[in-house]
Amino acid sequence: MGGMNEPNPTAVVADPWPAPLATAPLDATVTIPGSKSLSNRYLILAALSVDPVRIRGLLRSRDTDLMMNALRALGVTCQEDADDPTTVTVTPPPNGVFRGGADVFCGLAGTVMRFVPPLVLFADGPVRFDGDEQAYARPMEPLLFGLKQLGAHVEYHGEEGCLPFTVTPPTKLGSSDGKPIKIRVDSSSSSQFVSGLLLAASRIPGGVLLRHTGRTLPSLPHIRMTMEDINAAGGDVTMPERGRWLVQPRILDLPRTVTVEPDLSNAAPFLGAALIAGGDVRVPNWPAHTTQPGGLLPSMLHKFGATIMLDGEPFSEINDCEMFNDDFSGLLCVSGDGAIRGLGELDLSAAGEIAPSIAAIATLADGPSELVGIGHLRGHETNRLKALVTEIERVGAHAEELDNGIAIEPVADDELHGAVMETYADHRMATFAAMLGLRIPGIEIKDVQTTRKTIPDFTGMWTSMLAQHQ
Numbered sequence: 328m329g330g331m332n333e334p335n336p337t338a339v340v341a342d343p344w345p346a347p348l349a350t351a352p353l354d355a356t357v358t359i360p361g362s363k364s365l366s367n368r369y370l371i372l373a374a375l376s377v378d379p380v381r382i383r384g385l386l387r388s389r390d391t392d393l394m395m396n397a398l399r400a401l402g403v404t405c406q407e408d409a410d411d412p413t414t415v416t417v418t419p420p421p422n423g424v425f426r427g428g429a430d431v432f433c434g435l436a437g438t439v440m441r442f443v444p445p446l447v448l449f450a451d452g453p454v455r456f457d458g459d460e461q462a463y464a465r466p467m468e469p470l471l472f473g474l475k476q477l478g479a480h481v482e483y484h485g486e487e488g489c490l491p492f493t494v495t496p497p498t499k500l501g502s503s504d505g506k507p508i509k510i511r512v513d514s515s516s517s518s519q520f521v522s523g524l525l526l527a528a529s530r531i532p533g534g535v536l537l538r539h540t541g542r543t544l545p546s547l548p549h550i551r552m553t554m555e556d557i558n559a560a561g562g563d564v565t566m567p568e569r570g571r572w573l574v575q576p577r578i579l580d581l582p583r584t585v586t587v588e589p590d591l592s593n594a595a596p597f598l599g600a601a602l603i604a605g606g607d608v609r610v611p612n613w614p615a616h617t618t619q620p621g622g623l624l625p626s627m628l629h630k631f632g633a634t635i636m637l638d639g640e641p642f643s644e645i646n647d648c649e650m651f652n653d654d655f656s657g658l659l660c661v662s663g664d665g666a667i668r669g670l671g672e673l674d675l676s677a678a679g680e681i682a683p684s685i686a687a688i689a690t691l692a693d694g695p696s697e698l699v700g701i702g703h704l705r706g707h708e709t710n711r712l713k714a715l716v717t718e719i720e721r722v723g724a725h726a727e728e729l730d731n732g733i734a735i736e737p738v739a740d741d742e743l744h745g746a747v748m749e750t751y752a753d754h755r756m757a758t759f760a761a762m763l764g765l766r767i768p769g770i771e772i773k774d775v776q777t778t779r780k781t782i783p784d785f786t787g788m789w790t791s792m793l794a795q796h797q
């Protein structure tokens with residue numbers, strides 16, 4: 328079964344893109360577009376709100392366009408400002424009831440395939456979900472098991488537990504005794520199952536008590552982001568203990584205007600470029616407080632040997648959780664001198680989505696690194712552990728898949744060589760290859776436009792970073 332009437336625009340494959348080599352130290356300021364994770368949470372929460380919400384700084388890329396189209400199919404209005412496509416006003420459906428009988432196309436977007444199906448709990452009929460063929464391999468079953476425990480019916484049209492499927496809303500929603508309905512979900516293959524269920528749970532009569540049953544739980548910052556955003560919309564969600572969430576029944580209503588932070592994970596290739604090529608890369612509007620896992624980047628880049636400055640002040644006291652003064656929101660500057668220290672073991676379970684960027688830097692380091700806690704990357708856009716090993720070996724360095732991560736063994740620069748890099752329809756494999764291309768002559772990247780999943784103009788931003796010399 329093919330994806331319903333909405334082709335993947337990046338599937339039209341052009342010639343490989345010759346990744347630019349850095350011939351001088353960088354000196355660039357790069358403005359990063361809005362966060363994918365925050366954009367798609369605000370869109371969902373706006374759709375669940377009472378009044379229209381204006382979202383400023385919304386990421387405009389494939390994943391957010393898919394989210395807006397999904398919401399439109401369910402009767403939500405998403406209207407962009409005529410003079411600024413990153414400002415979008417979202418008007419919830421009449422009486423908060425989503426339109427049943429709809430078709431939703433998820434592409435390859437985890438946030439769409441995991442955050443939209445729970446909205447069907449409040450729809451007036453069944454909704455059918457499909458996506459890119461590659462999306463059929465992404466884990467879905469635990470989310471749908473959660474929806475079944477809430478009374479929904481799920482019918483699979485392909486393989487059991489995978490896209491495509493149809494969700495039919497329950498005839499009666501919530502517990503019969505007014506207490507939170509208890510559900511159990513194994514979220515070890517993606518934090519997005521917990522996030523998707525939490526986002527919808529405030530509207531369930533009696534609320535929800537959600538327990539994670541798996542051994543590991545990746546991407547906890549993303550779950551904290553979900554909690555913070557729900558609470559900002561007037562919800563009441565707490566995590567009384569790790570792996571257990573209590574959502575009280577509440578009417579959600581986001582503030583009339585919300586502003587999206589820059590996507591800090593998408594800042595990773597650009598900031599990492601300062602380490603790889605040497606020089607300075609600055610990113611404005613770095614938030615003082617953030618739940619984005621990319622907030623961990625300054626401390627990780629520091630471990631690799633970068634110098635980090637915040638608004639001109641050296642950033643020496645690095646604490647992985649509370650990295651900045653609360654009053655700081657300004658210019659982050661990462662500087663490198665071309666030397667990169669191998670990291671030894673680094674647990675990336677909190678920030679799996681930046682693993683490909685970290686892997687690119689580690690490939691060019693002076694010693695080995697083991698990136699662990701990221702076994703679930705096998706279920707990302709592609710099997711990222713396998714893809715990273717293949718592409719690292721392709722340029723002449725060494726890497727090995729571990730049970731829960733990847734071990735990277737760099738080689739001397741003169742043993743590295745150019746290659747045509749595969750990207751596997753994975754935006755982060757494309758940016759990973761571009762990072763290697765800064766130092767390795769002759770890197771070409773197949774289907775670089777796959778970066779449109781979360782960055783509207785990656786090649787433009789990358790070439791302009793290299794062209795800036797102040």
Ligand SMILES: O=C(O)C1=C[C@@H](OP(=O)(O)O)[C@@H](O)[C@H](O)C1
Pocket residue numbers: 363364365437438516517518519522545546549679680703
């Ligand atoms: O909730 C989110 O916005 C995300 C959660 C993470 O998913 P996983 O927990 O599946 O890694 C992350 O990797 C993804 O890019 C975005």
Ligand SMILES: C=C(OP(=O)(O)O)C(=O)O
Pocket residue numbers: 435436437438680707708755781
């Ligand atoms: C895992 C990612 O995306 P998704 O939201 O599709 O899961 C990612 O962007 O690295």
